[in-house]
Amino acid sequence: MKRSVRICIFTVLALAGTAFLLYGVFSGQFASVLTKAAHICLECIGIG
Amino acid sequence: MAKAKRVKGEWKRLTVQAAAFLLMNPKLHHFFLGTIEQGKTKSICVPGLNCYSCPAAIGACPIGSLQASLSAGYKKPAFPFYVLGFLLLFGLTLGRWICGWLCPFGWVQDLVYRIPFFKKIRTFPYERFLRWLKYAVLGVLVIGLPLLSAFSGVLVPWFCKLVCPAGTLFGGIPLVLANPSLRGQLGFLFWWKVGVLLALLLLSLLISRPFCRYLCPLGAIYGMFNRIALVHLRFEGDKCVDCGRCETVCPMGIDPRKQFNSAECIRCGRCARSCPVDALHMRFGLRMKDDSHKKSTI
Ligand code: SF4
C-alpha cells in the first residue's frame, strides 16, 4: 500500500474514532455500557 | 508434526501478558466473594477479550459491549458509536499487537500450547477456509442476530451466549464455584459453553491459538487494521537469506516473509526475535516507507 493512501485512511479513521467516542460519551451511550458491565451478564456465564 | 519451537525473549511477552491480565482484573477479592466489581471504570472498554463478568474486571469487554450497544431499549436498535470509537482507536494504534501481548484469552492459549508431551501441528487441513469462520462469527453472532433481536424486542448477545470461551473461563466458572445461588440455575447452556471451552483448550495443546485463528470476532476486527496500525512488522527483503526460521516459529502458522501485513499476524514478534540477520523488525509509528519490495500476499 502506498504511504500516502495509508496516511489518508489512517487520518480519516482516527478522526472518525475520536468523533464516535466523544459522541458516545455525550449522548450517554457509555452509561449503557456501564449498566451492562457492572451487573453479572447471565449470557456470558452460560445461564441466560 | 513438530515440537513447540523455543524463541529467545519469550518470557518477556508472557510477563507482559500476565501483567496485562492483572491490570485489567485487579479486584481479585471478588473471586472469593462470588460477586463482580461494579465501579465506574466499567464504562471504559479494555482492548482484549476480557469478560466484564470476570469478578475482578474493572473494564468492559469490547465484544460484549458492542452487542449490548446495538439496542437502546425495547424494540429500539442503536448504532454503537461509543464502542466503535474504542475499537477504531485501539485498532489504529495497536492492531493485533493486542492479541499477541494483552489479551487474556490469547495468553491462556499460549500457556496451554507450551505444555509439552503433545506433538504440535502447524496448520489444519482447509486452514484457509477455517480462518474465514471468525468473520462469519462477527457478522452473524456479534452483529446480525443481536441486531435482529434488538428489532424484535429484547437484545440477546448471541456470541456471549453460545460461544465465548473467555466468558466461561473468567466469568462463568469462577462465579458458579463461589456463588451458590448461581449454581442452582445451571442448565444445558452452561455445560455447552464449558464444552466449547474444553474443546478449545484441548485443541490448544496441539495447535497454537485455535480460537484466535478461527473464531474470535475481536481478532477479526483488529486484523483489519494490521495494514495501517502504528504497531507493525517491517520486512527487509534484501537482508533475508531465506532460512525459513521465522516461518517455523510463527504461532499463527503464516510466513512473515510474504505475509508481514496479514490480518492473521498477532504482532508477537517471535519471527523478528528469531531472525539471524535482522530482516524482520517490530516498529511503532506511521510507516514512512512503502511496503517492502517482497510484497505481502494477504
Ligand atoms: S462473554 Fe465473551 S464477548 Fe461476552 S462480555 Fe464476556 S468476554 Fe466479552
Ligand code: SF4
Ligand atoms: S484473537 Fe481474540 S482471543 Fe485471540 S488474542 Fe485476539 S482478541 Fe484475544
Ligand code: SF4
Ligand atoms: S508473523 Fe511474526 S509477529 Fe506475526 S504472528 Fe507470526 S511470528 Fe508473530
